[in-house]
Amino acid sequence: MNITDSRITTETPGRLSAADFGLLLLRVVFGGLLAAVGLQKLLGWFGGQGLAETGSMFEQIGYSPGVFFAAVAGALETLGGLLLLLGLFTPLACSIVVGVMINAMYVTWSGGLFGPTGYQTALLYATAAAVIACTGTGVLALDHGRPWQREGATWAVASILTGVVAAAGVLLLRALM
Template sequence: MAAAQARDRGSPFAENLGFLFLRLALGTIFVAHGAQKLFGWFGGPGYTATVQRFSTGLGIPPWLSVLVILTEFVGGILVILGVFTRLAAFALAVEMLVAGALVHARYGFFLNWENRPGVGHGVEMNLALLGMALLLLCAGPGQWALAGDTELALTRLAFRRPRPAARARTG
């Protein structure tokens, strides 16, 4: 049984390479979308238009719009670098849950491949990004991260099991 588990797990090199690819893909997607909202890059609306659109179209207060924009841009950078990966992954996962429920669920599951006017994208992409973020939240960034060992040590410290209290002897 142990040999089969070791064989299924793969090599540490392949595992860490997989985490690196995952971080690069997820982080790049969020940095690009954050840059659209923050700077207007890649054909995006930019900061002012994004905050206005979120406020008027979705009823999101400006402070929360800023939080969404920064979560995407800064969170994506942190994921790419492997610094505060679990915290960034948690924030990105929450954002995908909210965006999926608030914006995309009304359009169903699939993306709007034909770009039909008046029809948005379903939750398909949100679920994929959510799954990627949850994997990083649960497993961490892997060894090939700027804070790989440090983050692992902090996570172990934060989630260590408390030791049972010593029982007082009576009698």
């Protein structure tokens, strides 16, 4: 065992841990899926509806103008997903995902947790983003060892709270429009 930075670790210096591989797997699958969902909205890729149809759906659920909100949601999902996949600017990526998923939970709340239109997927995505904010990305990430790398409790809380505040702002804007 090594004691570093007030943490007890069981990893051998210079070797990758199982946690690093686990975080890579989580980031690649989660980030890739989220980016694909964003591209469904924006471009109709991966069986998606594209921006015009998604915009009409956003209008029906109270986000007006629908195409604008659909474009913002799609762009943020794509950006947040790609950043997580790469392990790049992680606190920002997690904040983006938490904010978007709070809005998704809001509009799917009436469907219940497990209903066909329920909020379970949005809750799962928001939770995964919050977990990555708390754990960091591991050593197999573009952030690792870079001057801009930010992780730890303070950054995790800031990331999650920024997502919550941004979501609240969008929900307020939605109510005013």
